Amino acid sequence: MDISTQLFWLFTMALPIGCIAWTVTHEEVFREPREYCVNCSKNGKTLLRRKFFYLFTCEYCFSHYVTVVFLLFTKFQLLLPDWRGYAIAGFALVFVANFYMSIFALLRQAIKKEKTEIEVLQKEVGQD
Structure with a gap:
């Protein structure tokens, strides 16, 4: 596979990896399991248990595991056609995601700020 095709796949595969990692670690649909994981990561009896559950609360950490699953399914390698290509692809995918x-x-932060500013302006106009 030539380098331009590899780069295309790198930037394309990073999109669903980032989407999955963000959704699990931030969005409302996974709030209850995430709260359980947060609790276990703070109050777990063993270091291993705390670190295991922390992985589901951090988008950076979780993106590594999503990337591993993607690499297993796609067999995507970057630059080199052996295990080193998988390692390079893994870290590159995590970085881009x-x-x-x-x-x-x-x-999202900018949109939220804009909505808040609009609400404040609307209240000010309504009071005048």
């Missing part, structure tokens, strides 16, 4: 998630978080 987390870049996408950071952009998404900033976008």
